[in-house]
Amino acid sequence: MGRTSKIVTGGLLVCALVAISIPVGKEVVPGLFPQDQSSTVTTPAAQLPPAALSQVASVSELSPDAPLPDAAALSDQLKEALKYDGAGTVSVYVSDVLTGEELFSADGWTARTPASNQKLLTAGAALATLGPQTRFTTRAVTGSQPNQIVLQAGGDVMLGRDDSKPNEIMGHAGIATLAKKTAESLAGAPGPYTLAIDDTMFTGSTLNPYWPTEDVAAGEIAPIYPMALFGARYVAGELTGPRPHDAPVEVAEAFAVALERAGVETIGIITRSKTPEGATELGSVQSATVDEQTQYMMQWSDNYVAEVLGRMVARKLGEPVTNEGAVYAVRKSVRNLGLPMDTIWTVDNSGLSVSNRVSPAQLVQYLNILLKNPASSAGQELKGLPIAGLTGSLSDRYIEPPSWEAAGVVRAKTGTLNLVTALSGYVVNSDGRLLSFAMIGNGLTDGPAPLRTVFDNAATVLAKS
Template identity: 55%
Template sequence: MGRTSRTVTSALLVLALAAITVPVGINLVPVLLANEPAVVSVLPAAQLAPTSLSAIQGISSVSPQAPLPDPAQLAKDLNTALAFDGGTFSAQVSDAITGQTLYSKDGEEPGIPASNLKLLTSAAALKSLGATTRMSTTVLAGTTPGSLVLRAGGDAMLAEGESKPSAVMGHAGLETLARETAVALAKTGTAGPVTLSIDDSLFSGPALNPGWDIEDVNAGEIAPIYPMALYAGRTAPNQPAPRPVDSGIAVATAFAAALEKAGVATTGTITRTSTATDNVLAKVESATVAAQVQYLLVESDNYLAEVMGRLVAVKEKQPGSAVGATKAVRSVLTGLGLSLDAVTMVDNCGLALGNLISAHDLVKTVSLLLASEGTDVGQAVAGLPIAGLNGTLNGRFASAPSLSAAGVVRAKTGTLRTVSALSGYVLNAQGRLLVFSIMGNNLTAGPASAIPTIDAAATVLAKS
């Protein structure tokens, strides 16, 4: 696409997206929806660019009177779009309001979902932890004079600099924590040097899930999981590899440097402890759970998803381990009404090849998120990447033949070496909200080979 085309397309996307993405959510109870006449030959309001700020609306005004796609025609078009020789596809499409299945291609057959599994983790985290909850990183006085304990509270998005209240990554900064610690120490007459220990006993069990391929670990797809980390388990923002082997020690080392900068010298080796006094000297708090969940969905952050899973385990009185996390997430989701009898969860981020879930169950999960507008769980919807605009869908739907679906499809991507998946929703040309899941497995030429096929199928839904 040429520069002019890209500029025009971007401008149209910004306008169109304003109409369908602020803030996202849908009320799926027909009696609470406006009784608007069905739209047949023109685009629904949510697909049109607004003419003024007052015209910007969410998608809650979608009319249940809009016609459903013809299942026979939809099947014909989707079967054509999903024709593919280099692997296998399963898919399901349902109407968001009625739950009616409009299309299924092996939709009940379990497949490897890759990062589509993060939809389950996100829903459980929001329900169990609460959307407005923040994770604290705390400095306490140690049990011996001149000792400090840095206690991990589950914030994996710490940064080395000052706290940034408007940010998700780096909402809590170690320089701010160190400065407040220095002030507290000065009030007690402690000039230093001090010894530093960390208490990261919130999590337990192996820091690396045995279900992960060591090649993925070495490539920086994931790192050992700790209850506090810099930059979601990285050495710098967006730095893929190498990643810290011990994020807890990495945080403590950076905090010690920040203390030195604040005028408090440290001495000795950083050690681990599970004991401290109740004397809180300073603390910083993370961005909310909702903001972190939305970040992990948009960016498909494996580390953050695993931390959220373990936090759910702790909240649900399970061990804060990989096994405890999957068990707790399943329990929370079952409580929300999702049947997971046919689902296998090995981890919470989707990196393990042992994860299995059907397109049907992924559609049920997305439908739950949409039906939960106004609740904590419903806040996950705002984290679904937007076709052609942001996150892991930023570079997709950017040219013909899938350009018409740009800004209309919102979905979670999933990518492994032989897997490509997309699960989300689309407001179609008739004004009907469709929920879908498409999974490509056994992709002999890799995940990129399946992206045009998946995007073509999503475009069929947008046009239906």
């Protein structure tokens, strides 16, 4: 990145952070700024940097009288931007959110592998079914054997080793805090204690048969359990690299160390044991909210968190808490939000499988449902969409010309597999019109990077339209 782009990105970050921090209903349109002096006169209010918090525009404030883009001119511009001479198939769909009118379609109704754009559906299902303010509880309870402590999983896979961090999402609930609470409950009771794990909340196979074995080996996903440290990573903030194959054991080992530091001696090997009826709670810690977890999942495209949230949806709906039950539950929840699922094929909730199929037009339909009601529970997922050039999986994109003209303006979910790239989201164009879009490329034998640049340029066309 050149010095100029660093300055531009830094200026945008200030605006974006203000926009992200505002209340629900004011978060759908990020703060923006004019690209040069000549554009200042015509830049709409929705694309100006906020001078104060109260002046940040929201979708509800967008004027229905803002003109629609000229469909013919937009089509010509998009076709030019979407020129791609590499191998593979490309499907694109663009809609006006207010009217639902199709503005552009290039094979837009053809079902494609969406990669992590699948997480759009998972996030909405989790928020609508579980509730944005729901938290998952990890407990230490008395076991069925004398002097036994059972570490009971509750769906929090973002546990930290240290004390709880109330201002963080990852590590919001800390194992050291749980150990201290447990030690306080056991004060005066003779030890030592044995330690067991109850991770029976999830059932069935811990790996989805539709996931490529090479992706599992590469650490794109790990065996799914209802309890893990750092999203089933060894270190907080890691996005690649090896993962633990038995996440609950990692948690239990960290808990044993923390108990020793808190003055509680543990002996023997860690076993698995179902929590007995009438067990006494010794301590508990609670996760970040579902709202916060979905935002993290969307920002960083976390496969593990997506799959766990899907299973928690299944549990809430009384479905089997398995791979299949989670997929069924998310589909049911999304259908209840208003998106027909008859021609959408899903086999997981993270988008890691190449067997998933959804068309760009259907993703746009879904986005329009959220954008028309951003204050709904499901609509909270809009806050988690990465901002071009600023946050999450878009932080290193839109930082070079010509796409940097849309930095801070485009908000979209990315998707990447070896032969797939996808981008779905929304933008307020230069006339103040809210547009939604989805772009999917499959069969990219040259890799996803060249088409990713094409998609960014196409989204920039929408921002300038």
